[in-house]
Amino acid sequence: MAFRYPNGKKYVNNTQNTPKKRSQNISYSNRGMSLEKDLNETNEYYRSRGVAVIHKKPTPLQIVDVDYPRRSAAVVTEAYFKKPSTTDYNGVYRGYHIDFEAKETKNKQSFPLKNFHEHQIEHMQRVLQQGGIAFAILRFTAVDETYFLSAEHLCSFYMHRQNERKSIPKSEIEEKGHLIPVGLHPRINYLKILDQIISNE
């Protein structure tokens, strides 16, 4: 189940419960879900083996109204999606603070920068200033390629290219980033890439 955010971004409900189908205009496309699902499984793998403690943050909602049925759980009956002010994923690995955003595109030749909010870029820069590790995980769904791109490179692209082209050419992501091999367990072993980067520093 996928539906649109006010900003055009898809919200994807990837829980086990089957949602009731009352709403209109719902797209049942599964697109946009697979990267998040892969990362959730990867993070669960890391946690269960004591490799790292990294979680996806809950979707930020502005809660306006809540009902209390007599014999059942409280129900939020009115809430609105808010723009996230931070990245979606963070946690700790080998003493390092880890902070990242994950995005996919159907584009084949470039990654649109509109996928990132300005607040998220600012957040990544603040994290770097505090000595944390920040990056993006970018997937080109058409070719099923997933890249690790450091926040240093992402922020540099964002700052210098936003007015010109509003996207990062795939060739530059291939050059500055790192292709993450897709596996079974874990699906997207991004910490292996991080290990290589840390050991090369």
Add this chain to the structure above:
Amino acid sequence: MAFRYPNGKKYVNNTQNTPKKRSQNISYSNRGMSLEKDLNETNEYYRSRGVAVIHKKPTPLQIVDVDYPRRSAAVVTEAYFKKPSTTDYNGVYRGYHIDFEAKETKNKQSFPLKNFHEHQIEHMQRVLQQGGIAFAILRFTAVDETYFLSAEHLCSFYMHRQNERKSIPKSEIEEKGHLIPVGLHPRINYLKILDQIISNE
């Protein structure tokens, strides 16, 4: 505005928008809000001065239904509160991963351990294992005293005392923890306490 979680915990809507008052059984008590508000202001102070990047995570909700009015923003019309599986606050400070939970009690002599979920305690232990810094900020509202208690002590209390007394005596928090002086800017300078702990190690 404050209302009850299914688990008895209060949900506090601390946003600028005034919520519509349609729900029943709402308690308008402001209790339970002040510590969160103080911490949000403190974290905003830290961020604005480049001291640290620490955020409160959004309230975890299970979204079940969303409506799309034609000319306005998407509205979540059915959602349920979920138990948090992590602590509420995390971020990065001087290269350290910071992870903490904040709770208040009206009790005068002890802090009830039922305020902490088992998942949160396990999460703190995992964070410690990864070399992160984890702690609790505990407020006794009756005397307006706020303490910094390391996760090492909190987890030890939780593991050994849960079946016996299900609370931590205030005297032990005074002994093992650190009283945080309440100021104006920032309101709760918990990183100052952390600095002292780090420099004493």
